Amino acid sequence: MARTAQDVTDAELSVLQMLWDHGTSSVRELTERLYKEVSLSLTATVQKLLERLEGKKYVKRDRKTWPHQFSAIVRRDELIAHQLQTTADKLCEGELNTLLTCLVKTKGLSAEDRESLRTLLDDLDSNAK
Amino acid sequence: MARTAQDVTDAELSVLQMLWDHGTSSVRELTERLYKEVSLSLTATVQKLLERLEGKKYVKRDRKTWPHQFSAIVRRDELIAHQLQTTADKLCEGELNTLLTCLVKTKGLSAEDRESLRTLLDDLDSNAK
DNA sequence: TGAAAGCCAGACGACTTGTCTTTAGTCTGT
DNA sequence: ACAGACTAAAGACAAGTCGTCTGGCTTTCA
Incomplete structure (x- = not known):
């Protein structure tokens, strides 16, 4: 039996903080704020974190916009x-x-x-x- | 980079609870209370948990007694x-x-x-x- | 329609954590 | 003082987590 999953991990939390501080954002914006640079791999990382946060119902994604817009749904x-x-x-x-x-x-x-x-x-x- | 380790894991906490509730105990006593049975592997598991708790300074071990006696050093x-x-x-x-x-x-x-x-x-x- | 960007699924490696095996040490009763 | 039983110590291991990355696809826009 391995360890129990955390509710929100450190990396996920840092994304959430950005959403709390700056409101609805795109992946690119979040990546820029978090890493001070943008690259393929970094945006993919943020993408994955958002995907997991979405699964945990802490973030919602607007799929009607392009690029998708993300916002926190917990305070x-x-x-x-x-x-x-x-x-x-x-x-x-x-x-x-x-x-x-x-x-x-x-x-x-x-x-x-x-x-x-x-x-x-x-x-x-x-x-x- | 993987996740940061938990302060006290679930299994470790259950051992701590036993120490809080019953005071200083031997590995055997803890194993009996936790698992309602005793076996080589189970006692080894408890032993390992105690070892980790000792490392975290949450438990102290009296090596002068036989078998060793363990007690919590955090309330x-x-x-x-x-x-x-x-x-x-x-x-x-x-x-x-x-x-x-x-x-x-x-x-x-x-x-x-x-x-x-x-x-x-x-x-x-x-x-x- | 072609370039640039975003989306998505899956893979990965490092690490955690509960469990178990093995070997060595210590005690007990006879 | 020796067999048998228990404890100690060290390490191995599987399953799971988590941050990261790759590669293929889709969308947008000039």
Whole structure:
């Protein structure tokens, strides 16, 4: 039994970052931004990464345009939340709250960090009301 | 270039869980708990996992006893914090606060969850004062 | 219609990871 | 002190991942 596949690999993530930062793009544009140069092999690499991201439903492709236009269909914070949920499942039996507590407890949060978190919680409270 | 190695793999984690739950153990004990049976190959597998965990400084081995006794040298919450930091580094440029914010924002925390978090923050405040 | 670019499928090599085999070392009861 | 049983250590191995590349095809546009 070999290792379990990662949700998003490093190379895939770097493509996603470009899509988040610059919006809908073509393969060429992405390649230029990522590698500062364009070649047959490099664009093929990006193509493959996009293909895999498309399979994972993190990116969508507009096939009606030429060249195809790619855009992210997860937001950065959604992906983060998903990753955290995965970690929670593995280490805390899915208890996100446990994980949050561990996190807040163990890592040194600054006073400002704590303050902004508290504000955030307040907002949530009033929305939920 | 292949993928970057995982911090703790699934099989390694299951060994760690046993150490967390039952404390210092021998290879045989771990094997029995994990597989409900003992064989040459299974114990060798556990042995190898322990060896790798030792290399990662997550487990220590007492070579003075026979058979060797193994124990975890990270706590569960330390490992969790480390995993989260890794995620933060990858997705938020290391900003743990950003990650926390994303998390709290995106995932539905219950009112009780929010309350316990707030209490936790209060505790931290008074300790830090 | 021919050149330039993009699309796609498949192949590849380096690496990871869980498992197993083999050999050598250590303990136990008699 | 020796047979038998167990443990330790090292390495091999298969299956899978992942980033990269090649080569053949399609589309666009001058």
